[in-house]
Amino acid sequence: MDLSNYTTEQLNQLKKDIDVEIQSRRKEDAKKAQQEMKQVAERYGFTLNDLVSGQPAKTRAKGKVRFQHPSDAGKTWSGRGRKPVWIKEWEAGGRSLDELRVD
Numbered sequence: 001m002d003l004s005n006y007t008t009e010q011l012n013q014l015k016k017d018i019d020v021e022i023q024s025r026r027k028e029d030a031k032k033a034q035q036e037m038k039q040v041a042e043r044y045g046f047t048l049n050d051l052v053s054g055q056p057a058k059t060r061a062k063g064k065v066r067f068q069h070p071s072d073a074g075k076t077w078s079g080r081g082r083k084p085v086w087i088k089e090w091e092a093g094g095r096s097l098d099e100l101r102v103d
Helices: 009-045 046-054 085-092
Strands: none
Touching: 009 046
């Protein structure tokens, strides 16, 4: 490409236009690369974050059941984290948490 016929002003404008186009294409390339990497990660059962961080995903073991509703065995709580609604309702009814303890 022969640039000798361009004025300095035209060359500066051309440079700006090229920089904008390069930036736009890099963003598009980054999106494509990210999509491809995500597909590869999913094929192997990982998330992209698992692979990028370099460490396997931390899975937290479910806590041992320490509390169970007396009439609905499906309602359990390990005692970790927030209290479930059914526990809050139980305590709001004037009942003790110790009545639900299973260990």
